[in-house]
Amino acid sequence: MTLTKEETDRFVTVNDISLHYNEAGTGPALICTHGGGPGANAWDNSKHVIDELSKTFRVILLDLPGWGESQKLVKRNDVPLDVYVADLLRDFMDELGIERAHQYGSSQFAPGCLRFGIEYPERVGKIVVQSSEFGPHEPGPPRPGIKSLIRFAQDPTRENMQTMFEFFTPREQFRPASVIDNRLEKALAPDHLASRKEFPNAANSDLSDVLPRLExxxxxxxxxxxxxxxxxxxxxxxxxxxxxxxxxxGDRSGHFVLTEHADEYARIVTDFLTH
Known part of the structure; x- marks a missing residue:
């Protein structure tokens, strides 16, 4: 990495909400958000690929409300999460003067990128989705990995963060103590865990009926x-x-393929977005 978080830090106010983002590069806009787990943020999610992607794109790593350095305790007012995120992306782009952008969404917030593409087809290029579900919610108790997220939110200890990361990635080299400690620090930021309660994954719509409209x-x-x-x-x-x-x-790859396969990911995504 040559780009640093500090030199790429930016803030903007959208709909009276202070949003933090990192920006680098020129060219077609590529807006990257992040997942919804405790301590998630756009910089840590995509920092391993921003150098390479910014050679071709205007890369924007956006913290959604409640995450990273964006404003906490924001209310969704019962709007479906995917609809809320799609409209926020539209208004964020308006504020930055971006007419059209590629979108990258991870896990919990990927449905918002897909909804953006459905509702605002003239403003989206292509979409990259990482490890996400967007159909009917599974009946019954949550899977063990999801249980680990819930357990940490209820009891935010380092031990529970360690367990959560064992579900994120089975390969120890991608979850060293420094990564666990950094994510724990982000998760314990004032009002972050309280903010997450307003934006649960279950608040996403079932997109299975509308995805055929996506162009x-x-x-x-x-x-x-x-x-x-x-x-x-x-x-x-x-x-x-x-x-x-x-x-x-393959090879026991986990949730964060941007970290585990950064160089190859950047090559594949660049090729996909430019052809």
Whole structure:
């Protein structure tokens, strides 16, 4: 990495909400958000690929309300989460003077990027989705990985953060103590855990009926051993999204393929977005 967080830090106010983002590069805009787990933020999610992607794109790593350095305790007012995120992306782009942008969404917030493409087709280029579900919510108790997120939110200890990361990625080299400690620090930021309660994954719409309307091309990326989102969701995506394709990394790859396969991810995404 040569770009630093400090030199790329930016803030903007959208709909009276202070939003933090990092920006680098010129060219077509690529807006990258993040997942919804405790301590998630756009910089840590995408920092390993911003150098390479910013050679081709105007890369914007956006913290959604309640996460990272964006404003906390923001109210959704019962708007479905995907609709809320899509409209916020539209208004964020308006504020920055961006007419059209590629979108990258991870896990919990990827449905918002897909909703953006459905509702604002003239303003979206292509969409990259990482490890996300956007069909009917599964009945019954949550999977063990999701339980670990809930357990940490209820009892935010380092031990529970460690357990959560074991579901994120089975390979120890991608969850050293420094990564665990950094994520714990972000998760314990004032009002962050309280803010998450307003934006639960369950507040996303079931998109299965509207995804056939999506005109944008979509690339679904994931790891074969993700303990949070099963790899089978990649095949679900191919069935539901008309102009879609998927890249699945093997060798016990986990939830954060941007970290685990940064160089290859940047090459694949650049090729997808430019052809």
């Amino acid at each position: 944008a091309e979509v690339l679904y990326v994931c790891g074969n051993d993700d303990g949070m989102i099963p790899v089978s969701t990649a095949l679900d995506a191919l069935k539901m999204i008309p102009r879609s394709r998927a890249v699945i990394w």
